[in-house]
Amino acid sequence: MxxxxxxxxxxxxxxxxxxxxxxxxxxxxxxxxxKDEKGKGKGKAAPPIIAAPSHPPPPFIFDAHSIRDAQAVIANHSAGLRQTTKEIEKKKAKYDASVTQLFGNLEAIMGELAKSAQ
Incomplete structure (x- = not known):
């Protein structure tokens, strides 16, 4: 059916x-x-009305615990940045060495070509 x-x-x-x-x-x-049996249309329901708060939230108070927590987070991020910087410097040194070696090889090849052309 x-x-x-x-x-x-x-x-x-x-x-x-x-x-x-x-x-x-x-x-x-x-x-x-x-429309249903009574002839009334079926539409979307109205969204609920959300009342605004009657007073603003209290200000954040820095106590010793929150300051220590913030300092710990900053220290962790600083340590991570230092580690990343060290890794970047190592990769840069390795890249510089390989580029220097490539240019040395290129100069040697150009010298050999100049000798063979004469």
Missing amino acids: PCHWPAKSNAKACTACRELKVRCSKSSNPPRGK
Whole structure:
């Protein structure tokens, strides 16, 4: 038996109707925009009204624990940055050495070509 929804709305039918191809028993979810038995339209519900707070939040108070926590976070980030800087300097030194070696090899090849051209 077909679903009780219109043929155009079969894609919106409940999963059980589509899979089992039976009459839909879920009457609590009519298609949006259609009218129910009383002739009233089914639209979206109004969003809830959220009241503004009656007073602002209290200011953040720095105590010894929060200051120590902040100092620990800063120290960890500083240590991480120092480590990253050391790694970058090592890679740069390795890159500089390989570039220097490549230019040395290039000069040697150019010298050999100049000798063979004469």
